[in-house]
Amino acid sequence: MAEGIGKFKKKHYVKAAVLGVLSLVLYTVLFTKQHILNETFAKGGYYALLPIATAFLFSFVHGGFTGHFWDIIGISAKKEKR
Amino acid sequence: MHDLAAQASNFIDLTTTTAVYLFIVGFIGGLVSGFIGSGGAFVLTPAMMSLGVPGLVAVASNMCHKFPKALIGAIKRYRYGQVDIKLGLIMGVSSEAGVLYGASLQEKIKHSFGDAGSNLYVSVAFVLALGVVGSIILKDVLKSLKNQTTNEEEKVTALARWVQSVHIPGTMVYFKSLNARISVLFTLPLGFATGILAATIAVGGFIGVPSMMYVMGAPGLMASATELVIAFVMGVGGSFKYALHGLVDIRLSMLILGGSLFGIQLGAIGTTYVKPFMIKVVMATIMMIVLFSRLLMIPVYLSQLKVISPLSEGLAKGLKSSSFAIMILALLIGAFIILKAIIKGLITEHQLNIKLAVKHQHASGGQ
Numbered sequence: 001m002a003e004g005i006g007k008f009k010k011k012h013y014v015k016a017a018v019l020g021v022l023s024l025v026l027y028t029v030l031f032t033k034q035h036i037l038n039e040t041f042a043k044g045g046y047y048a049l050l051p052i053a054t055a056f057l058f059s060f061v062h063g064g065f066t067g068h069f070w071d072i073i074g075i076s077a078k079k080e081k082r
Numbered sequence: 083m084h085d086l087a088a089q090a091s092n093f094i095d096l097t098t099t100t101a102v103y104l105f106i107v108g109f110i111g112g113l114v115s116g117f118i119g120s121g122g123a124f125v126l127t128p129a130m131m132s133l134g135v136p137g138l139v140a141v142a143s144n145m146c147h148k149f150p151k152a153l154i155g156a157i158k159r160y161r162y163g164q165v166d167i168k169l170g171l172i173m174g175v176s177s178e179a180g181v182l183y184g185a186s187l188q189e190k191i192k193h194s195f196g197d198a199g200s201n202l203y204v205s206v207a208f209v210l211a212l213g214v215v216g217s218i219i220l221k222d223v224l225k226s227l228k229n230q231t232t233n234e235e236e237k238v239t240a241l242a243r244w245v246q247s248v249h250i251p252g253t254m255v256y257f258k259s260l261n262a263r264i265s266v267l268f269t270l271p272l273g274f275a276t277g278i279l280a281a282t283i284a285v286g287g288f289i290g291v292p293s294m295m296y297v298m299g300a301p302g303l304m305a306s307a308t309e310l311v312i313a314f315v316m317g318v319g320g321s322f323k324y325a326l327h328g329l330v331d332i333r334l335s336m337l338i339l340g341g342s343l344f345g346i347q348l349g350a351i352g353t354t355y356v357k358p359f360m361i362k363v364v365m366a367t368i369m370m371i372v373l374f375s376r377l378l379m380i381p382v383y384l385s386q387l388k389v390i391s392p393l394s395e396g397l398a399k400g401l402k403s404s405s406f407a408i409m410i411l412a413l414l415i416g417a418f419i420i421l422k423a424i425i426k427g428l429i430t431e432h433q434l435n436i437k438l439a440v441k442h443q444h445a446s447g448g449q
Contacts, residue, residue: 001422027340031096034333038093041325041332048325051146051332052318058336059150059343066343067158070351075424078354078431 007068016068023062093331094134104129104334105341108147112342114416116155116349118365119309120287122342123148124372125413127284127291128406130334139331142324144284146335149317151342156310160352164260166302168325169294170311172266177286177312178319179278187322188281198386205383207282208376215292216369222296232359242299259294259304273312280316283333287313288369291361302358352420355427364416371412378405 030037041051070076111122121146130140159165192200226232238246246262253265263427272293280286287309294305324330348435353361379402385393393401 001288027336030333030336032098037332041330042093042328044326044328045428046085047328048322051325051335051353053323054144054332055321055335055339056153058153058339063154063343063347066347067154069344070347073114075348075351075428078427 012068016065016072019061019065019068023058023065026058026061049052092333093139093333096333096405097372100133100245100296101337103133104337108338108341110341110346110413110417111338112151112155112345112347113420114345114353114364115151115310115313115342116158116346116369117306117352118287118312118416119155119196119306119421120285120366121344121368121416122366122413124283124285125409126338128409128425132406135331135334138324138425140323141300142327143331143334143336144327145317145324146321146330146332147339147342147421149314150339151346152310152317154343155350156307156314158347159310159353162350162354165311166257166300166304167311168255169257169259169269169298169300172255172269172309173276173290173294173308174312174315175292176270176273177277177280177316177366177394180274180279180286181281181316181320182277182323183274184278185320187278195387198383202380202387204282205376205379206281209380210371211279211283211288212369212373212376215288216366216373218296219292219362219366220370223359223366225329226359226362233357236295236301236358238249238299239296241297245297246299257298257300259296259300259308262299264298267300275431276312277316277406280313281320286316288303288365291365295362302361303353303392306353311319348397348424352424352427355431356423359422360419364419367419368416369411371415373410375405375408375412378408391415392440 040047041054107126111126113122115122126144126147127137127140130143131137134343135143157164158169177207188200188203190202195202233287245258246264246269248265250265250267254263255266255269256263272289276286276290276293278286279289286308290312291302291305291307294300294308295302300308321330354391368425381390381393382398382401385398
């Protein structure tokens with residue numbers, strides 16, 4: 001039982017670490033290259049797909065990280081089904 | 083078009099303070115949205131504008147953070163069995179049409195009556211929608227408190243029972259959240275109204291969630307979760323429309339998203355610890371406070387339109403600042419109620435786990 005919980009926690013830690021690092025990389029790129037990105041994204045037209053794609057990318061990477069974050073610090077959904 | 087281009091090229095310089103401010107506002111907004119399905123975004127546009135971001139860029143950047151946030155929230159709450167995807171998608175499509183119509187209406191008003199006319203229209207929409215819908219929810223909350231039925235299962239309203247009883251051939255669709263078939267001729271106008279409100283005050287959920295609860299008969303938890311699907315559908319289309327004109331400041335969107343993704347996960351977790359009644363409490367509280375905040379701004383816009391005698395500069399400034407402060411207060415109070423409910427729920431569950439463990443230990447010791 002305890003081993004099972006340990007494995008579950010370890011899985012969360014590994015996923016959180018990977019997604020956390022990826023998220024950090026994404027935000028670092030966003031702010032270090034902000035002038036190029038803003039200039040390109042502001043062109044409009046076909047370039048409109050870029051902010052949409054960026055939003056999807058950040059949501060999956062950073063969203064995945066935040067989900068594991070709350071689990072790791074012990075805040076997770078109530079176990080019983082409503 | 084030149085105006086749009088000018089706004090697009092006018093992206094602000096970001097400082098660490100600005101970034102932290104947006105992250106925190108995003109977190110609180112996300113927390114509220116994760117819990118009641120919407121309601122966290124209305125403060126973000128004025129919050130960005132207070133930093134010097136041009137109006138249209140603020141609206142566009144707000145919208146571009148809303149759809150990915152709603153997506154993550156919807157996925158999370160789907161895992162808890164709270165989302166009706168079919169209802170969300172059907173309402174989402176008609177709300178997208180409402181967004182487009184609402185945005186063009188807004189442009190026409192701005193063209194005819196200028197900024198003050200447009201602002202007055204937004205404030206009146208806020209007051210009317212929040213006044214009418216907020217009063218209905220508040221009345222429901224007070225009734226439950228008075229009859230001490232806050233722990234009981236939600237009852238389907240007489241209106242929803244009637245809607246579910248109407249049979250229009252060729253238009254009937256089964257929705258799991260309602261456990262009934264209703265005509266899409268009812269969902270279409272409600273979705274459209276949700277979209278118009280979203281385009282006007284940035285929170286369509288103030289019509290979407292109550293209409294699913296009171297007009298269609300969905301439970302509060304499912305209505306608030308399904309609203310996230312609607313917000314996603316509306317947000318993608320709206321963001322693309324603004325992005326076509328190059329109006330999205332991706333740095334602002336992603337900063338707010340950074341905070342709001344922490345918030346929305348927490349808000350979604352919170353829904354598993356509370357009674358459905360709490361969704362209505364938070365929604366009614368926020369709506370009534372925001373209503374008061376927007377009421378304060380009406381004299382300012384009326385004086386700018388010269389409908390009433392001009393206000394002194396000091397008074398107008400005071401009303402503007404008070405209105406913004408009350409709006410932030412509404413969000414903070416909503417967040418406080420949610421956090422308190424989550425903490426209470428976590429403590430109760432922890433105590434229950436301890437009791438169960440002790441019981442289990444006694445049972446194994448006795449064998």
